[in-house]
Amino acid sequence: MSGAPIAWLGRPVLFAGLEHTERLDHRSHLVVHGRLPTMSAEDLADLAENVNLRGRGGAGFPFARKLRAVVKAAARRRSRPVVVVNGTEGEPSCLKDAALLLRTPHLVLDGALLAADALDAEQVVLGVTRADTEQSLRRALTERRSTRLPVSVARLPERFVSGEGSALARGITSGIALPRGGGVRTSDSGVGGMPTLLSNAETYAQLAVAARLGALPYREVGTPSEPGTVLLTLAGSQVVETPSGVPLGELLAMFGLDIGQGVLVGGYHGKWLTPEAAAMAEVSRQSFQSLGGALGAGAILPLPHTTCPLGEVLRVARWLADETAGQCGPCYLGLPALVKALEEVVRGGGRAALDVVETRMRAVIGRGACSHPDAASRFVASALEVFDEDLQLHSYQYGCGRSVQDVLPMPVMESAGSIVVDWTLCEAHGLCTSVLPEVISLEADGFPAAGVMPVPPQLLQQAARAVDRCPALALRIQ
Known part of the structure; x- marks a missing residue:
């Protein structure tokens, strides 16, 4: 079984049944979780609202609101919607959805089929970029022998942009996984132009768990405002299921990690927490936001004292610039210009170089076809704020004296061919x-x-x- 190692704090919920096996086939899945109930769209929305289920792919949009929007769009257009599972997970620091799709794929399928039945959907599509997750899902569909409606697996290019909602819907429709822009929501017009319920793999898995347990048992763990468990990817290599509300510092220590110079929360579209803020933080969207961070897709990346912070940030900024879809100036031109300005800062460009970085960041925010340039700019801005001491050393002296140890994970480069x-x-x-x-x-x-x-x-x-x-x-x- 490929993929990151998994672990859990307390009793596993999403990872239930994996204590003694690496993957749950359909029969084992039913033994562990039982049969899936049938629910109406409004009952399902009420359940999602009661447990405050939000998208676990990054934006954290309320699932109930998204479900009701699809219901209204389908009624208005007199068409059957499409249900899409986003399993692309194009960020190298995040592995939680891949862990679900590889180890307990039937839980994700359950959530998608539950929503599809409630919506009287036309089909379910599972979007992935990895060969192993595609194989696992096809195997799971074979194990089920048949489903109540058509379910297909769509393999898209393994790029960061493939996971953006409109890019995924467009890729499933035409094979070209590029953001659409224009402010059109997939709930109104997604796959094939049809109203589309699109959420990530963990969200559907959480929905399947909540439907079986009911709201009150589901709320027995976690915090009152954010009940249940959450999947986190620690340091780009370990996937952990934990109840929300667990102190971040204690969680890191349990897995041999230290807060270090700061912690990046939410991944490469997320923000940095200072060591002081990370020590106060709890694992929850509310706690991270109150301290200037973001839960995002659940990637947690502590930065050791031994590496150069700005050098690490520059590596990621280059990758983010290279992941542009090439469709709009703020992304295709603005992000490389921002990286070039950041390089000057790291080399000791002083106040003039810092002014250029700030100008480049302002130039891309709010002007892209998707949120990628905004998020990349926020990542850089957050780093410059949190690593202010290191910034001063690089800008006005001779650097921090530390080498770049490539701590923040990057995709493995193919060999020359x-x-x-x-x-x-x-x-x-x-x-x-x-x-x-x-x-x-x-x-x-x-x-x-x-x-x-x-x-x-x-x-x-x-x-x-x-x-x-x-x-x-x-x-x-x-």
Whole structure:
């Protein structure tokens, strides 16, 4: 069984039944959890509201409100909606949804089918980017033999942007997983233009648990305002199920981790907590927000004293800039410009360089086709505030004297090979050759001159950037 190791505090709920096995097949799942009840859409919304179920993918939007919005949109348009499970989890610091899909996939399927039955949905689609999660879900569907309505698994490109709601809906519909922009909600127009209930894997798993237990038993753990358990990814490598309300410092200590120089909560679209704030924090959306952080997708990343904070932040900022969809200036141009300005700060650019960073951050906020440039800018701003002492050392002296130890997880780079063009997707944007002119040349019609182009080892990083910059997702490294 691949994937991160799992653990739990107290009695496991989402991970129930995994005490002595790595994966629950359908029969074992039914033994542990029992049969799934049938509920109307309004009863399901009332339940979700009663347990304050919010999306666990990052934004934390109330599930009941999203469900009711889909009901209204379907009635208004006289159409059957679609239910989508977001299992893409494109951030390298977050592994919780993959843990669910690999180890207890039937709990996620239960939640999605429960919602689909309540909505009289047309179909259920499970969106993933990893080969192992795709295989696990297909195996789970085979174990069930049949479902009450069509259920399919859609494999999308393994990119950060694939998990954005409109990008996922668009990718399922057309194969092009790019944010749509324009402020159209998937609850009104998602997969195939139909009203779509879209939430992440943990949210559906929590829904299935709450439906079986009922509101009062579900609320027996956690806090009154945020009942139940939450899945966290610690240091990019350990997935832990814990009741909400547990002190963050104590949780980290249980798994051999220290608050260190600060803790990034919410992942790379999240914010940094100072050591003092992290010591006061409890694992809850409310507690993190009150201290300037965000629960987000549940990634918790403490930064050890031995590494350079700004160097680590710069690594992540570069990756965030490379993960642009290439559709709008604030993302495609603004984030690389922000990274360049941040590099100057780290090299000792002083007040002038800091002024440029602040200008670049203001230039991208609120202007993108999706929330990616805003969140990337907030990540940098939060780091500059929390690591103020390190910032002074880099800006006005000779740096902090510590090396960058690559503590914050990044995707594993493929070995050098060839860059391959998918001609069915290529739209002749030409952005690839601006990044990798040594390898990719264009014909007079704007399309690449070859479909397979060898990449020298020293240009592998540029090739990866060219793949990421392609708006049509037509390139891959083989």
